[in-house]
Amino acid sequence: MAGKLTAAQGTGILLVTANVGSLFEDPENLQKTWLREFYQTVQSHKPHFVAVHCQEVGGKNYEASMSHVDSFVKELLSSDAMKEYSRARVYLDENYKSQEHFTALGSFYFIHESLKNIHQFDFKAKKFKKVVGKETCSETLESTPSLEKEKFPQDYFPECKWSRKGFIRTRWALADCAFDLVNIHLFHDASNLVAWEKSPSVYSGTRQKALGYVLDRITDQRHEKLPYFVFGDFNFRLDSKQVIESLCSTATMQTVRAADTNEVDKLIFRESDNDRKVVLQLEKKLFNYVNQDVFRENNGTSLLEFDKELSVFKDRLHELEISFPPSYPYSEDSSQGKEYMNTRCPAWCDRILMSPFARDLVLKGSLAKGGRTYSVKRLCENTRETNTTHRHICTNTLTHTQTHTHFAQAYTEDKLFQ
Numbered sequence: 301m302a303g304k305l306t307a308a309q310g311t312g313i314l315l316v317t318a319n320v321g322s323l324f325e326d327p328e329n330l331q332k333t334w335l336r337e338f339y340q341t342v343q344s345h346k347p348h349f350v351a352v353h354c355q356e357v358g359g360k361n362y363e364a365s366m367s368h369v370d371s372f373v374k375e376l377l378s379s380d381a382m383k384e385y386s387r388a389r390v391y392l393d394e395n396y397k398s399q400e401h402f403t404a405l406g407s408f409y410f411i412h413e414s415l416k417n418i419h420q421f422d423f424k425a426k427k428f429k430k431v432v433g434k435e436t437c438s439e440t441l442e443s444t445p446s447l448e449k450e451k452f453p454q455d456y457f458p459e460c461k462w463s464r465k466g467f468i469r470t471r472w473a474l475a476d477c478a479f480d481l482v483n484i485h486l487f488h489d490a491s492n493l494v495a496w497e498k499s500p501s502v503y504s505g506t507r508q509k510a511l512g513y514v515l516d517r518i519t520d521q522r523h524e525k526l527p528y529f530v531f532g533d534f535n536f537r538l539d540s541k542q543v544i545e546s547l548c549s550t551a552t553m554q555t556v557r558a559a560d561t562n563e564v565d566k567l568i569f570r571e572s573d574n575d576r577k578v579v580l581q582l583e584k585k586l587f588n589y590v591n592q593d594v595f596r597e598n599n600g601t602s603l604l605e606f607d608k609e610l611s612v613f614k615d616r617l618h619e620l621e622i623s624f625p626p627s628y629p630y631s632e633d634s635s636q637g638k639e640y641m642n643t644r645c646p647a648w649c650d651r652i653l654m655s656p657f658a659r660d661l662v663l664k665g666s667l668a669k670g671g672r673t674y675s676v677k678r679l680c681e682n683t684r685e686t687n688t689t690h691r692h693i694c695t696n697t698l699t700h701t702q703t704h705t706h707f708a709q710a711y712t713e714d715k716l717f718q
Contacts, residue, residue: 311415311474314347317531317650321356322632324365331372339381350410353483355533357406362396376408377434385410387431391447391468392438401442403451403466407483420446421471428473452510458490467514480518484532486510491584493564495540507535508612515616527658537647538606547589551579588642595646599625607648618659620674622648
């Protein structure tokens with residue numbers, strides 16, 4: 301890392317969100333690529349405070365991947381690229397045997413040696429404590445006083461089937477500025493066919509309920525209300541019915557039903573002429589559209605009108621302007637790093653959101669003096685761009701990174717936290 305950071309330069313903050321499930325299925329390639337890009341991002345921005353929110357830590361088979369998780373954490377804490385970050389806090393939900401508690405969330409916080417005045421909140425003692433040294437906490441995070449962790453109530457889950465969805469909150473004070481950081485993972489769309497049935501979809505309603513639950517919890521009367529940043533895998537999707545009607549406006553639809561149940565098995569949209577060429581084939585886990593360029597051209601901005609799930613929370617959550625393409629579902633094949641998988645309609649699943657007060661700090665207050673970026677950087681392997689689950693790099697007054705085959709980051713540098 302070139303140059304010495306000083307308080308006089310202002311305090312740089314990097315926020316990263318990453319769904320890292322696939323990293324642990326191919327640690328030799330994907331994990332090394334992810335770490336390399338993360339280190340390069342840190343070295344490029346030289347932040348004083350780094351927050352990395354991960355989802356799906358350990359992948360689909362957590363028990364089998366436990367050793368990979370351990371090596372991932374050890375690498376982050378001991379790497380030369382992070383040697384100037386003398387203090388760290390790592391929180392891993394490893395209690396995979398407890399269905400009612402396990403979220404597979406992981407939150408990583410790194411503090412640069414030049415940042416002298418930083419404290420973390422103890423939710424049990426209800427006071428801030430100075431951050432010293434490096435600590436890793438796992439398994440029973442419910443009893444860890446430096447955070448609040450919850451899995452959503454079972455009746456929030458589609459069909460009441462448990463999955464690894466919930467949130468972790470930590471609270472920080474840099475000098476006299478305090479704020480909350482919330483790691484979140486919301487519910488996905490289980491079926492493209494169900495998502496197509498109505499607008500908004502039933503899945504959108506489930507995510508809305510869960511996100512409202514989180515916002516209510518972090519702003520209730522138990523603790524002082526502070527500015528908050530919520531970043532993670534929101535699983536926000538484009539309004540499926542409306543976007544398909546737009547993409548296939550001149551096409552005719554054919555419905556194919558299963559012979560044994562008579563339930564809809566697939567929808568095929570064909571051009572009215574041009575030899576009735578197939579424009580889109582839609583199945584439970586198939587979204588095969590004829591022209592993926594529409595999702596990449598101008599960063600997919602023509603489709604932002606269908607990105608509506610955040611609008612319900614317009615008075616509670618804000619976001620900087622999106623200037624990056626949909627973060628999901630990029631191919632996990634390193635030779636096809638620019639391609640989307642044909643499993644789901646591409647969407648901006650991974651986001652960095654902020655409360656109105658936090659937004660004011662970024663746009664109007666002291667933070668407005670520093671650099672702001674909110675963008676995407678694909679992971680690269682050699683000369684090829686590659687993605688692994690949702691991975692973006694967004695740079696803005698805060699930085700967030702994702703791993704839904706992207707690496708997202710937001711960055712802020714300002715004198716607010718001197």
